[in-house]
Amino acid sequence: MRTAVFYCKCGEMGGGRIDLERVARTIAALPEVASFHALELTCSSAGVKAMRQLLVDERPERVVVAASSPRELEPKLRRVMADAGLNPYLLAMTNVREQIAWVTPDREAATDKAIAYVRAAVRRAALQVPLLPLAVETDPRVAVIGGGPAGLAAALALAGAGRDVVLVEQGPALGGAAVRLDQVHPGMECGSCLMDPLVTGVLDSPRIEVLLLARLAGAKGYLGNFELGIARRPRFVVAESCIGCGDCVPVCPAVAPDPRLGELGTRRAIGFAFPGAMPNVPVLDAQACLRSHGESCTLCQVACPVPGTIRYDDAAALLERKVGAVVLAVGASLYDVGRLPALGWGTLSGVHTSLEVERMLSPDGPTAGQLRGRLAAPPRRIALVHCAGAMQAGHCDYCSVVCCGVALKLGLALAERLPEATVTHVHRELCLPGPEDWALYERARAHARVSFRRYERPEALAVSARDDAAAELTWGGHATERGAFDLVVLCPPLAPGPGHAELARLLDVGRDRHGFFAPLGPSTGHATSRIRGVMLAGTCQAPMGVAASVTHGAAAAGQALAMAVPGRTIEVDPCVASVDAVRCSGCHVCVGVCPYKAIAFDQATARASVNPVLCTGCGTCVAACPAAAITGAHFTHAQLLSEIREVLQ
Amino acid sequence: MSAPVEGRAFEPRVLGLLCTHCAYACADNAGGTRASVPAGLRTIRLMCTGRVEPSLVLEAFGAGADGVLIMGCHPGGCHYKEQNYRAVQRQRILLRLLDQCGVEPERCRFDHVSAAESTRYLELVDDFVAALRRLGPLRLERRTRVHRPH
Numbered sequence: 001m002r003t004a005v006f007y008c009k010c011g012e013m014g015g016g017r018i019d020l021e022r023v024a025r026t027i028a029a030l031p032e033v034a035s036f037h038a039l040e041l042t043c044s045s046a047g048v049k050a051m052r053q054l055l056v057d058e059r060p061e062r063v064v065v066a067a068s069s070p071r072e073l074e075p076k077l078r079r080v081m082a083d084a085g086l087n088p089y090l091l092a093m094t095n096v097r098e099q100i101a102w103v104t105p106d107r108e109a110a111t112d113k114a115i116a117y118v119r120a121a122v123r124r125a126a127l128q129v130p131l132l133p134l135a136v137e138t139d140p141r142v143a144v145i146g147g148g149p150a151g152l153a154a155a156l157a158l159a160g161a162g163r164d165v166v167l168v169e170q171g172p173a174l175g176g177a178a179v180r181l182d183q184v185h186p187g188m189e190c191g192s193c194l195m196d197p198l199v200t201g202v203l204d205s206p207r208i209e210v211l212l213l214a215r216l217a218g219a220k221g222y223l224g225n226f227e228l229g230i231a232r233r234p235r236f237v238v239a240e241s242c243i244g245c246g247d248c249v250p251v252c253p254a255v256a257p258d259p260r261l262g263e264l265g266t267r268r269a270i271g272f273a274f275p276g277a278m279p280n281v282p283v284l285d286a287q288a289c290l291r292s293h294g295e296s297c298t299l300c301q302v303a304c305p306v307p308g309t310i311r312y313d314d315a316a317a318l319l320e321r322k323v324g325a326v327v328l329a330v331g332a333s334l335y336d337v338g339r340l341p342a343l344g345w346g347t348l349s350g351v352h353t354s355l356e357v358e359r360m361l362s363p364d365g366p367t368a369g370q371l372r373g374r375l376a377a378p379p380r381r382i383a384l385v386h387c388a389g390a391m392q393a394g395h396c397d398y399c400s401v402v403c404c405g406v407a408l409k410l411g412l413a414l415a416e417r418l419p420e421a422t423v424t425h426v427h428r429e430l431c432l433p434g435p436e437d438w439a440l441y442e443r444a445r446a447h448a449r450v451s452f453r454r455y456e457r458p459e460a461l462a463v464s465a466r467d468d469a470a471a472e473l474t475w476g477g478h479a480t481e482r483g484a485f486d487l488v489v490l491c492p493p494l495a496p497g498p499g500h501a502e503l504a505r506l507l508d509v510g511r512d513r514h515g516f517f518a519p520l521g522p523s524t525g526h527a528t529s530r531i532r533g534v535m536l537a538g539t540c541q542a543p544m545g546v547a548a549s550v551t552h553g554a555a556a557a558g559q560a561l562a563m564a565v566p567g568r569t570i571e572v573d574p575c576v577a578s579v580d581a582v583r584c585s586g587c588h589v590c591v592g593v594c595p596y597k598a599i600a601f602d603q604a605t606a607r608a609s610v611n612p613v614l615c616t617g618c619g620t621c622v623a624a625c626p627a628a629a630i631t632g633a634h635f636t637h638a639q640l641l642s643e644i645r646e647v648l649q
Numbered sequence: 650m651s652a653p654v655e656g657r658a659f660e661p662r663v664l665g666l667l668c669t670h671c672a673y674a675c676a677d678n679a680g681g682t683r684a685s686v687p688a689g690l691r692t693i694r695l696m697c698t699g700r701v702e703p704s705l706v707l708e709a710f711g712a713g714a715d716g717v718l719i720m721g722c723h724p725g726g727c728h729y730k731e732q733n734y735r736a737v738q739r740q741r742i743l744l745r746l747l748d749q750c751g752v753e754p755e756r757c758r759f760d761h762v763s764a765a766e767s768t769r770y771l772e773l774v775d776d777f778v779a780a781l782r783r784l785g786p787l788r789l790e791r792r793t794r795v796h797r798p799h
């Protein structure tokens with residue numbers, strides 16, 4: 001084995017204490033070693049050039065570099081190897097600087113140790129084999145799951161970059177939670193005005209396929225090659241021919257109370273998701289429709305001016321789409337205040353959530369901008385309860401950042417809309433994370449009819465019935481306080497949606513301890529999940545406002561663009577595990593330990609096999625296999641045992 | 650080589666099995682501070698402590714180590730999801746195995762360090778080396794009998 005050893009003097013420069021002469025003598029005498037070169041600075045461009053030339057001239061079979069940490073230098077030196085026409089995986093590195101020269105005061109001991117490390121690398125190199133990186137074709141299409149601000153922004157950015165996008169939205173309309181807001185802080189635009197460019201941009205884009213009433217039903221594959229199963233519910237109205245006249249709606253006799261959170265009043269079996277919903281196409285609720293209850297009603301079909309648009313035979317479908325990357329943008333829900341029975345939501349007529357008030361205030365909302373809901377008369381004494389369910393063990397054990405701003409915004413809107421009314425903010429902590437939130441707070445404080453009371457213990461918060469008012473609110477600050485109110489607005493935090501667990505399971509993305517999708521790192525990589533090829537955007541990752549959600553969506557799109565590049569093959573690091581089918585006993589152990597679902601089990605042959613694209617080379621399965629059937633390339637048993645024996649010399 | 654020389658203090662020979670992203674990076678950073686690390690510590694870089702299997706540790710004891718220090722990321726900080734938990738579980742089983750082979754279980758430790766904890770890394774190494782000094786050199790007349798896989 002002709003091995004060339006390169007020894008970098010960088011360790012000596014920082015005050016290292018290795019006797020280079022003795023190292024050179026000892027190493028050069030090893031039978032495997034053909035040449036020993038002491039280089040000035042391997043990492044410098046001059047060093048790299050010198051090394052490359054020596055490699056070209058000597059054409060060694062193995063290369064050892066003793067220098068600084070391989071964590072930084074090894075990728076660079078592997079490129080030098082490839083440049084010189086050698087397989088990059090025939091290089092073995094050892095770190096004689098940080099791990100020896102700089103930390104060993106005794107020159108003799110340091111030299112002994114350096115000799116042991118370099119010899120270990122020489123012996124290890126002899127056991128290394130050439131490895132070829134795997135190349136996988138990338139599918140440039142991207143799926144975006146969720147059609148709120150984050151998902152829309154992601155879809156538009158991707159389409160703008162020339163990508164084909166499939167947008168999967170579970171509801172009948174686009175725009176997410178933001179589209180139904182009365183005013184969106186800080187710009188105070190109406191929600192649907194704000195969302196309009198995004199929604200129409202997506203609907204108009206020839207590159208974006210919008211699948212509504214659709215949910216992810218299955219997923220397999222990996223970065224560059226995902227196969228998604230998408231379950232679509234029937235709409236019973238053909239979007240392509242519907243002209244959005246709404247003639248079908250008033251004729252429908254199936255009128256029922258609207259069960260949707262935030263939608264007060266009644267709805268018919270056929271109707272628009274909400275006024276102004278885009279696309280402007282009604283949807284028929286099969287459960288409410290009289291036809292599902294044995295009647296033969298066809299009133300909506302008769303009223304519809306475009307024949308063939310209302311189709312009672314529309315059926316559910318399972319669609320398949322292939323994509324290279326997935327953006328998860330499924331948003332969050334308001335925490336269900338029904339789980340805080342002491343707060344009286346659903347039992348006391350004067351208690352509403354922030355979302356319900358938002359809908360009542362909206363001129364296009366179910367009450368046409370009137371504060372009605374379950375209230376008897378326009379309220380004169382209004383309380384806004386901040387943090388309803390937030391920062392509370394057993395409910396949401398975190399601050400959801402946006403809700404104080406929402407409460408302040410609603411308080412001001414109510415005070416302005418109702419000139420007789422007083423508004424009391426019953427708050428715990430006040431979260432005012434940006435300059436605009438502070439300005440909003442200042443405005444609220446300056447308002448003559450807006451006041452602030454602080455509570456400390458969420459457990460002491462209670463709303464009860466009272467004769468002379470809709471509700472009595474009790475809270476505990478320094479002392480227990482109570483007040484009579486006509487309207488109590490509960491402002492709950494954003495919480496993971498009900499579908500998060502299922503999506504996490506389907507795509508194998510992790511969730512944090514609150515149930516939001518876990519990002520790659522706690523402080524960096526918030527737009528990517530820990531699964532390569534799956535991006536995260538918006539409030540499904542953490543609570544945030546519209547502006548941040550839109551930015552997050554664009555960031556996720558950028559990550560998707562960088563990962564799934566058309567025409568590019570994905571080079572996969574060949575340092576991965578592989579199963580020897582002959583030794584494999586079919587025990588299944590490896591399948592369970594792999595954190596990346598990289599190991600498949602073939603029932604027919606009863607053998608496991610590793611998908612090299614999914615494998616990250618962590619080596620866990622290698623260590624776990626009871627039959628020693630799995631090899632971790634570049635970290636084989638033989639290589640590690642030899643390294644262990646040699647460094648301990 | 651690790652046998653104590655008459656009159657000189659016993660310098661334990663220690664194998665450090667370090668995961669690249671946290672522990673090895675931490676050792677690099679410790680080097681950057683020019684701290685003093687016992688010359689008897691010999692480190693090996695792995696991608697993840699999940700790769701550590703009993704035979705690697707047994708080999709180390711067979712090859713002259715007085716102690717083996719496995720270091721991985723903090724719980725939750727693993728770069729390969731939760732593989733360091735598996736490594737911890739496996740090390741617990743390994744300790745029983747060592748006992749049966751005549752190696753004091755105290756000679757094999759598992760610790761968590763992040764890349765930024767070079768001071769803690771140095772303390773952990775010093776503490777382990779001190780413990781090994783108290784235990785004395787590993788006397789393994791059975792050393793040759795330690796299972797040596799293919």
Ligand SMILES: Cc1cc2nc3c(=O)[nH]c(=O)nc-3n(C[C@H](O)[C@H](O)[C@H](O)COP(=O)(O)OP(=O)(O)OC[C@H]3O[C@@H](n4cnc5c(N)ncnc54)[C@H](O)[C@@H]3O)c2cc1C
Pocket residue numbers: 145146147148149150151168169170171174175176177178181183184185186214215216329330331332334354355358402405406409497499503537538539540544545546547549
């Ligand atoms: C009452 C209230 C007031 C607010 N006021 C403000 C404000 O003034 N200013 C501000 O900046 N922010 C405000 N917000 C927050 C704002 O609504 C969010 O920041 C924003 O909507 C988040 O965008 P998103 O795309 O992440 O999620 P969302 O808007 O929640 O959109 C997610 C979309 O994904 C869909 N979806 C969910 N699950 C699935 C699935 N499994 N498959 C397919 N599709 C799915 C949903 O139907 C939805 O359309 C308010 C929120 C509420 C509730």
Ligand code: SF4
Pocket residue numbers: 251252253254269270284285288289290291297298299300301
């Ligand atoms: S068919 Fe169903 S949806 Fe259409 S009008 Fe009749 S009840 Fe309403």
Ligand code: SF4
Pocket residue numbers: 576577593594595596597598599610614615616617618619620621622632
């Ligand atoms: S090395 Fe790690 S990632 Fe690769 S197959 Fe084995 S357990 Fe999975």
